[in-house]
Amino acid sequence: MSESSLESASEMSARAKRERKLSGKMLIFLQIAALVATLWFLVWPRLERHFLLQAAEQNEVTLRLVGDSIRAALDRYAPLPHLIAERPELGMLLQEPSRSNLIDITNSILLNTALSVSASDVYLMNTAGTTIAASSYHKTRSFVGRNFNFRPYFKQAMEGELGRYFALGTTSGERGYFFAAPVREGAKILGVVAVKFTVDAFEDAWRSAASNIIVTDHNDIIFMASNPEWLMRATKELSPNVLKSIEENQQYPLERVTNLEVTHTFLSSATDILTIEGTSFVGSSDEMSKAPHWTVTSLVPIKPAQFQALLALIVFSLLALISILGIAFLRHRTAQQIRTQKLLERRVKERTAALSHEIEERRNTEEELRRTQATLIQAGKLSALGQMSAALSHEFNQPLAAVKSYAENARAFLDRGQVDEVRDNIGRISKMADRMAAISKHLRNFARRPQEAVGPVSLLAVIDDALAVSEPRLKTSKVVLKYERPEQEPFVIGGHVRLQQVIVNLISNGIDAMNGEGLLELKVISTQNGWQINMRDHGVGISPDAIAQMFDPFFTTKEMGKGLGLGLSISYNIVRDFGGNLWGKNHSEGGAEFGVDLVAADHLSIKAVE
Template sequence: MPGTVSPSTQWRLFGAAWSLVAVLVVLAGGEVARRDARAAAVGQAATAGALHAAVLRSELERHRSLPMVLAQDPDLAVLLSRPDAAGAARLNRKFESLARDVRAAAIYALDADGRTLAASNWRLPTSFVGSNYQFRPYYYEAMRDGQATFFALGTVSGRPGLYLSRRVDDAAGRPLGVIVAKVEFDALEADWRASGEPTYVTDADGVVIITTVPAWRFHTDRALSVDLQRRLAATQTAGSTIPTPLPFDTDGADLIRVAADIPDGLYAVASTSIPDTGWRLTLLSPSGAGVSRAIAVARWLGALTVALLAALTGILLRRRQRATARAVEAEQSRVELERQIDLRTAELRSTNDQLSHEIDERRRLETVREHLQDELIQANKLATLGQIAAGVAHEINQPVAAIRTHADSAAVQLRREDSAGALRSLASIDRLTERVGVITDELRAFSRKTRSETVAVGVDAAIDGALLLVAGRLREKGIALERRRAPAGLAVRAERNRLEQVVLNLLQNAIEALDGVADPVVSLGVEVKGRRVAIHVRDNGPGVSPAVRQRLFTPFTTDKPDGLGLGLVISRDIVAAFGGELALEPGPGGAGFVIRLARAS
């Protein structure tokens, strides 16, 4: 039909349109990539240039104050006013040491006539001592203006450097001479060179004075100024013995510009001024290869994008034919996915039920463990009470016997109508009865089961309770007690009866360890360090054997013939439940233990 485009023509038009789009995208993408890469390179160069400039400023500031400080040196003023060999030798050594410390190339002093009296390189064949530098700008400008800065080649060393000079005046303000410090930048140039980015510094006249490319030194990056030509002509006319610091004639006929050595487009240039110097630092960051890579990548990405879009368009043209098949496949996939989800849900539910059962079983076992631990602690209490029963009975029998005696005395005194004596006997009975009550109350409190919640417990009160139960055994065995009481009101985070149990266990161990020891002693002390309180228990017995020491807090480890090896393990667990620790304490003799707890207030 007229006006109808055949399918083959449609595909040819489709291909031509996408080819044109591809060409436009590739060209536009390359241009955008070139601009972006160039901007990124310039930004990178600016950052690197700022960093190099900061390093140079730091180096200049570090040396700029050197001549000013040295100008105040009284030894220098004395030498300049009255030159002598001893003063010169003293300043030679001082300058030598100072130049080494501050990494200056040279430090030297010139008299009012420009003659060098002392220098840091006095030992070297290239020593400045005796040389006259009256013709050097850093000398006559400093004599005229008070200070000067000059960058040039050294007349002796032939090495470029920055000369910093300052005039030295006497008390009346009359000039005595000039102190000069030369700074070389070899190390700085080497550091810059390692970065791989050509860098150079120009002075106010555009002359390159510091550079990572030695061939650029003393070239210029612009045409000679009239003033610089005049100064160069004056220098040559004066017949100066120094080499001309610029490799060209004064009329600029042999001018070699640094910019001519830099191919256009291969570097991103960043320029930064150095304050207070008139210098400018220029850094050349290689950018040509990076820009080329960015353009190539952008063009490839553009071409790939166009190809992908063309392929996507072709795929979309065929989607209609495959829509029904994909819908069927999607439905089948959905059914299969739901079946898999149901199976996985059932598995997860079973796993969750099993995990819940295991958690309940673990909680039950934890409850049983806590119950058994409480029972073990209670058994240890009762065993301890059994060990001290004889001593406690003796503590009670004495007051009971005394009560009986006072009761008999009161009866006799009443028959004699001695009411005052009877009252005294009854008062004694009351005091003894109170003591028996205290002992029995302590026994009942110690023997009952307690909860492990930590509260504020008075340190001395807990120790007093433990001592009350072992006082009889201490007296029976003739053991001396040395006790250092805690500061008044000191309390720790613990539980009263369980803390007493730990102290009592340690005292019991100490009493048993002192069997057969001459002059047995048990010492008790309390020490406060910040928020921690330490209770020390020590005896002067044979101590803990080396074979047992490493396993002391392991269950069933003991060096006592009839011991079970559980007392210290239980005591350690009790203290750990309070958030503290029980440890063997090294000492000169015997055995010592320390209980460390958190302070309550």
């Protein structure tokens, strides 16, 4: 065979070898692509549903809060008409409507009453439905002289019942809820007194929340909403009889009552996916069984949940891909080792030293590769944490419980006519709402450094506020809190709201650790460099594994659904921002002990900070 023929055969053999190698790589690529596609097809629907149900579970908290706030407002105003109707001046004016001095006195009484109970309007009507005195007597658009006998609340009151109705005011143009009660002289009904309160404050508060809130009446018409574009719109087709009733009662302007395009997709027994004019939400509803028979619905956009599901699926896919590549690498390494071993067998005597050096270098390379892979995986995990942590806001429960407690106290004081105590409790609720807004601003502490100024604060004032927030939960449990209040007034470097969060979280963890029953001890101890808040429970203590990880984000020993594992991590970062230290250990006599070491501050500088 000629030399040219030998060269041609060698080239063809090399080309065939390269083609087989390329074909093998393409087959591996196609197999990996098919595996990833199958993974996405099977896992994505389940993963998306999981995160949507998580969003629905968080949405339930918002729904309960909104429903409770509406019920509290209705319960607060319901007794007022009966109380006002007992004023003798109202009955006297209804019997002698021409006495001008009596009109002036009644107008002043109604105005002062409206101001004291934060009502929009309080007004008195005769049996014909004409207003003869009102808190708005001095306004341009006064209720005085206007007739409201077409309103259902007037008709109900004239029948001796408590009148209730929600409508758009024909005089003021403001949406409001009306309560009405008869004014009697013995068994005879002389007229009707009505109280109106507006709902704008509810909607203003809802707009700052992550959820969209709508409230519909028994006709499925949206009369309260965080989105103004949904107001006065019906979520289903209205019958002619319903439209006629709305027109007769002048409840809403008929030209504004239009249909809102809403479709429902089943998610779970308590939750649906609602698509409103092209935008999808996770929706949870609370139907008020008692009057006024409203339905409160909280809507959370599904896109954040879908993004979390997508992010988790991408991370999972990357881990699967790394595993596949690792297996391929190991197979390749094994084949290479076999070839190397055969070569070593032929040259073992002359290359022993060089082979030992080569093996050592190979081991170092493999170790470096493992460390690099571990670093990449950790970086991916931290990136996911950074994306997810800013959306977590589980620290609201304790302040909200305090708000509810103050509201119930206010209602009790109101029933007894103790207006000053009612005003004090309302003030407390307002302060607690401000504090909740401040807490919300700092829920991102885990994802980035907070911007709140740090300075001298009164430690006793912080502890008092934290105990006030935790009091409702302590009352509902069987936990006894023993607090040794120091005689000296300690001042430390920190932030009032965030330091209060730390103490509330430690109290809550102590209650959970003892399953809601036992003794919880809180002490304030003077240290060499400052002050220490010492919290000890009498539970089962902390396991060795938990001690090593308890300040890690998303680590929790609680059952699924009862904790996110962020409380101690956020608290740890807060205390570090103050230059202090948060630690935990098992107490020698049983249970767990947590300490918050804080830097002492000069109390003379407190006034400057305030």
